[in-house]
Amino acid sequence: MSLLKLNEATIRFGGLIAVNKVSFELKKGDLFGLIGPNGAGKTTCFNLITGVYKPTDGQILFDGKDITGTPSNKIANLGISRTFQNIRLFKALSVLENVIVGGFLRNNTGLLSSLAYLPGAINETEEMKQEALRLLDVLNLRQVANVRSADLSYGMQRRLEIARAMATKPKLLLLDEPAAGMNPQEKEELNVMVKKIRDEHGMTVLLIEHDMRFVMSLCENIVVLDHGEEIAQGPPAAIRNDPKVIAAYLGEAV
Amino acid sequence: MFWPKRIGSGIAAIAVCFLIDSITHHSFGSYEQRIIALVGIYVTLAVSLNLINGITGQFSIGHAAFYQVGAYLAGFISRRYITDAGHTPPPVLWLIGMILVAAAGASIAGFIVGLPSLRLKGDYLAIVTLGFGEIIRILVQNTDALGGSYALDKIPKIQEIWLIWLLAFICIAVCRNLLKTARGLTFLAVREDEIASSAMGVNVTRVKVTAFVLGSAFAGAAGALLAHYEGLITPATFTMDVSFIILTMVVLGGTGSITGSVVSAIFLSYLPEYLRTLKGGDGQPLVVSGTAVVAALIVTVLAVAAIKTVLNRHLFTPQKRGLIYVGIIIGAAMLEPLFSLLLHPVPMLANMQVAAAQLRMVIFAVTLIVLMLLRPQGVFAHHEFSWDWVKKILGKGPVPSTEVSA
Numbered sequence: 153m154s155l156l157k158l159n160e161a162t163i164r165f166g167g168l169i170a171v172n173k174v175s176f177e178l179k180k181g182d183l184f185g186l187i188g189p190n191g192a193g194k195t196t197c198f199n200l201i202t203g204v205y206k207p208t209d210g211q212i213l214f215d216g217k218d219i220t221g222t223p224s225n226k227i228a229n230l231g232i233s234r235t236f237q238n239i240r241l242f243k244a245l246s247v248l249e250n251v252i253v254g255g256f257l258r259n260n261t262g263l264l265s266s267l268a269y270l271p272g273a274i275n276e277t278e279e280m281k282q283e284a285l286r287l288l289d290v291l292n293l294r295q296v297a298n299v300r301s302a303d304l305s306y307g308m309q310r311r312l313e314i315a316r317a318m319a320t321k322p323k324l325l326l327l328d329e330p331a332a333g334m335n336p337q338e339k340e341e342l343n344v345m346v347k348k349i350r351d352e353h354g355m356t357v358l359l360i361e362h363d364m365r366f367v368m369s370l371c372e373n374i375v376v377l378d379h380g381e382e383i384a385q386g387p388p389a390a391i392r393n394d395p396k397v398i399a400a401y402l403g404e405a406v
Numbered sequence: 407m408f409w410p411k412r413i414g415s416g417i418a419a420i421a422v423c424f425l426i427d428s429i430t431h432h433s434f435g436s437y438e439q440r441i442i443a444l445v446g447i448y449v450t451l452a453v454s455l456n457l458i459n460g461i462t463g464q465f466s467i468g469h470a471a472f473y474q475v476g477a478y479l480a481g482f483i484s485r486r487y488i489t490d491a492g493h494t495p496p497p498v499l500w501l502i503g504m505i506l507v508a509a510a511g512a513s514i515a516g517f518i519v520g521l522p523s524l525r526l527k528g529d530y531l532a533i534v535t536l537g538f539g540e541i542i543r544i545l546v547q548n549t550d551a552l553g554g555s556y557a558l559d560k561i562p563k564i565q566e567i568w569l570i571w572l573l574a575f576i577c578i579a580v581c582r583n584l585l586k587t588a589r590g591l592t593f594l595a596v597r598e599d600e601i602a603s604s605a606m607g608v609n610v611t612r613v614k615v616t617a618f619v620l621g622s623a624f625a626g627a628a629g630a631l632l633a634h635y636e637g638l639i640t641p642a643t644f645t646m647d648v649s650f651i652i653l654t655m656v657v658l659g660g661t662g663s664i665t666g667s668v669v670s671a672i673f674l675s676y677l678p679e680y681l682r683t684l685k686g687g688d689g690q691p692l693v694v695s696g697t698a699v700v701a702a703l704i705v706t707v708l709a710v711a712a713i714k715t716v717l718n719r720h721l722f723t724p725q726k727r728g729l730i731y732v733g734i735i736i737g738a739a740m741l742e743p744l745f746s747l748l749l750h751p752v753p754m755l756a757n758m759q760v761a762a763a764q765l766r767m768v769i770f771a772v773t774l775i776v777l778m779l780l781r782p783q784g785v786f787a788h789h790e791f792s793w794d795w796v797k798k799i800l801g802k803g804p805v806p807s808t809e810v811s812a
Contacts, residue, residue, distance in 0.1 A: 202605055228607030236605075242598035244662075244788060245591065252588050253595045257607030259588060263616065266590065269583035271408055277588040320607055 155180045155215060155356050156232075156324055161200055162209035170196045172380040173210065178324070183350050184358045185371030187391075189400055192377040194360045195237055198326050202234050203227040215323065229257055233322035235313035237329045237360070243302035247293055247312055250301050251284035252277075254319030284319060290353075291315040291345065306333045311342075318349065325349065327359040331366050339363065343370055368392065376400065419575050420568075427568035439567065443635050445675045446570035447628045452655035452671035453577045453664055454624035459653065460662035461581070461590075462617035463597025464524065465532045468539030469625055469652045474644035475515045475542060476508030476626025478552055481561040481633035483507065488562040497564045501634055505573065505627045512626020513619045515542075520618035524611060539649055547641045555641055563637040570631050574668075577624045581664050582790075593617060597662075658777060660784025665791040670784075677773065681766035696758030699765060701745035706772055709738035710779050731780075 160173040171193040178184050186194050199205045201212060203224040211220045219227055233254075242250050259280075265273040288294045291311045296304060301312055310330055317325055330346070331339045343366065350357050361367045367374065368388040376384040376391060378400040384391055391397055430442050455469045484504060487493050523534040547555045584590040595603045596613045604610050633639050655674050659666025684692040712734050722730065750756055777785065789795075 204601065204605075224601075224604035225607050225609050228605055234605055236602065240599045240602035242595045242602065244598055245594055249591050249594075253591050253603070253608065254606045256588050256592050261589075263589065266584055266587040267580050267620075269586060273587045273589065277586070280588045316606065 153180060154178065154213075155182070156201070156358070157213040158197075158201070158210070159213065160210035161197070161207050161212055163196060163200060163205055164208045170380050171200060171207075171377075174375075174377065174380075174382045175210075176375045176382070176385060178356055178358060180323075180356055181350065181354070182356050182358075183346070183370060183372050184356075185367045185374040185388075186358060186360045186377065187362070187364075187367055187374060188377035191379075192400075193380040194377055195328055196380075197377070198234060198328055198360065201227075201326065202232060225257075228320055228322075231321075231323035232326065233317040233320040233324075234326035235310070235317050235328055235330060237332070239306075239309050239313060241301040241309060241312060241316070243300070245301060246298050247288065247301050247304065248281065248284055248297040250312060250316050251287055251319045252280045254316040255280045255283055255321075257320055284315075287315045287319055290318075290348070292341075307335070307338045310334065311345075314345075314349075318353065318355070322355060325355045325357050327357060327361075329360055329362065331361055331363050339366055342366075346370060419579075420572060423568035423572045423575065426571050427566070430567050439565075440635075441676065441679050443565070443567050443570050443631075445672055446567065446574050447632055447635075448652070448655065448675040449574040449668055449671045450570075450577045450624055450628040451652045452659070452667040453574070453581055454621040454628075455652050456656045456659075456662065456664060456667040457581050457584075457624075458617050458621040459656050460660075460667070461585070461597065462593045462614060464614055464617065465528055466535040466618070466621075467532050467646075467649050467653055468519075468535035468537075469621075470644045470646070470648040471519075471535075471539035471542040472512040472515055472622035472625035473629045473632075473648070474546065474641075475622075476512040476629025477633040477639050477644070478546055478558060478629070479511040479626070480504040480508040480630030481558050481639055482552060484634065485558065485561050489560045497562075498566060498569070501564045501566060501569060501630075504634065505569070505630045508630035509623040509627040512629065513623035515626075516618045516622025517615065519622075520615045521611075524614040524618065536646065536649075539644075539646060543641050543644055546644075553640070557638050557640040558633075559638040561633050561637050561639070564634040566631075570635070573624070573627055573631060578664060578668060580620070580624075585664075585790075594662075654774060658774065658784055660786035660788060662788050663784065663786040663790060665789065666784050666786030669786070674770075678766045678770055681762065681769055684762045692762035693759050694762055694765070695746075696755035696760065697746050697749040697752070698742075699760060699768075700755055701742050701749055703772065704745055705738045705742050706776060708741075709734050710776050712738075713780060 154177045156178040158175050158177070160175050161171060162169065162173055163171045174193075174197060186197060188194050196205065200207050203219070203222050203226070206221040211218055213219070214227075214230060214232060217230070219230065222230075242253060245253070259276060261270075261272040261276050264270075285294065285297065288297055291314060293308065293311055293315060296308065301309065304312060310333070314327065314330060327346070331342055334342060346357060346359070347370070349355055359367075359371070371388060374386065374388060374391045375382060376394070376397050383396045383400060384394045386394075426442070430439050434442070451469060451473060455466065458464050458466050458469075484500070488495070488500070519535065519538050523531055526534060546552050552558050584593065592603065592608045593613055595606070595608060596610050600610050603613075632643075651674065655671045656667050658674065659668070659670035713731060716730055716734075
């Protein structure tokens with residue numbers, strides 16, 4: 153069944169139509185790619201899905217519910233989590249603390265319990281810590297758990313963004329250029345990791361990426377945007393030979 | 407094991423407060439007692455502002471307004487009920503009641519200011535809080551029932567230093583507790599990045615309003631204690647300067663560090679009073695010559711510049727750096743008489759005699775400038791006091807463990 157459905161989603165910023173009537177549909181368990189040249193509207197698409205922007209037109213359905221215009225934090229609670237293209241970690245916090253914040257949306261104890269440091273809050277914090285440590289194992293970050301996140305290498309910061317997003321236990325994980333700035337070996341490892349996230353953690357993944365080899369080898373389905381418009385959709389083999397896609401990336405033949 | 411331990415530490419805290427109280431009463435005169443009371447109040451104010459400014463990252467510079475709301479609310483009720491109507495409730499219980507009323511009143515004020523203005527960020531929020539502070543002060547100044555610009559007087563004096571310090575301890579404990587739990591991390595997360603926080607499901611507005619309400623409640627409670635300690639409050643006690651002094655305490659201590667706020671609140675509220683009491687060799691208030699003052703300022707500036715230059719050129723170990731600081735400061739102190747001598751021919755300076763007490767705000771300002779130049783991240787930066795830390799400094803501590811602390 154469909155997990156996420158964009159129905160002619162559109163957003164205008166003044167005279168600029170950043171995303172124009174984009175429609176696509178993700179099924180549960182998909183590994184979906186969103187590609188396009190710079191400025192095509194990919195990240196804006198993510199911002200529409202996660203409620204950073206409200207679409208001017210069209211709808212976004214998640215799990216059968218209309219989430220158009222729902223605030224970010226509520227969307228996270230419904231089960232969509234994301235990473236950011238321009239890394240947005242909580243810089244002064246440690247790696248572990250970053251992941252704990254991601255897990256906090258499932259907390260049950262109240263503010264007073266925290267302020268008085270009652271057993272409820274203490275135990276819950278301890279549980280969140282353990283859960284966060286398990287996630288750090290998955291993303292191979294356990295050994296830097298206590299390092300300030302701003303001090304990590306670029307590749308590690310990207311992985312931490314994924315760990316933090318996974319900590320919210322989302323049904324749908326949006327990865328915005330997860331491989332940017334990584335070397336070939338790191339990319340290879342990431343490829344395996346993303347597959348694992350889908351297969352072992354049961355999350356549906358939608359990712360934006362510029363590295364074509366990475367996307368083609370990982371995703372089962374791809375949507376291509378150009379100038380805010382959807383120009384192609386299909387499995388990697390079809391996308392690779394699509395004349396419109398080639399034109400968008402390389403320019404038209406003269 | 408949880409409750410006995412918790413109750414034990416509660417009793418210990420109260421015992422310490424009583425100890426402070428009895429030492430203060432037995433060994434000091436009323437002037438020193440008042441300083442100790444005011445220091446306690448400033449600790450509460452600085453730590454509560456740190457919750458808003460340092461921990462949650464909301465740049466508020468109107469903290470004196472919440473302090474004032476609490477002080478006037480408690481002062482007004484007490485005057486009406488005790489002084490005017492002649493009731494005589496048990497003083498300590500009444501004061502505790504007034505603290506709670508003031509905290510509630512100030513937190514409502516915090517909520518009212520917080521909700522609409524927390525959509526603003528950085529400078530804009532600062533301007534709104536600044537404006538709110540002035541509005542409250544001017545409102546009070548023009549309300550005759552509250553004493554207008556003269557004072558709200560005849561507030562029954564209930565001078566309980568132990569309650570003042572207990573409030574400070576509770577304020578510290580609440581902030582510390584919050585930071586030890588996962589919920590506290592969401593406050594820090596909001597400070598670090600609002601968009602990412604809300605993408606992780608954190609309700610950013612709620613976190614900010616919570617911080618504002620809690621911080622204002624403590625400021626209001628401190629206000630109630632001040633009103634009953636002084637017996638008289640005037641709008642001049644709650645000017646913008648006070649907001650800025652509290653803000654300075656937070657920044658100087660290291661934004662976000664509770665330890666830093668406490669230490670710099672004690673230091674900055676005591677320093678001007680200490681300078682006021684400086685005596686010369688003859689037991690009279692100390693008088694210094696203009697040349698000495700100007701020489702001291704020149705030396706300070708040179709010393710700071712020298713330290714900055716040395717440190718920018720070389721990266722020393724912290725121990726060596728400490729030695730360099732000390733060396734330069736001693737060297738500068740030795741240069742001071744030389745400058746004095748050189749400046750002596752300037753008649754205007756040589757003839758000027760200044761009471762040291764009058765220079766206290768100048769020295770206060772210079773101290774701040776020097777500290778901020780040398781350590782812009784604040785004295786404690788983001789560090790907190792812990793017993794492991796003490797052991798480490800004493801050289802007996804275990805190697806910093808890699809155990810996770812969240």
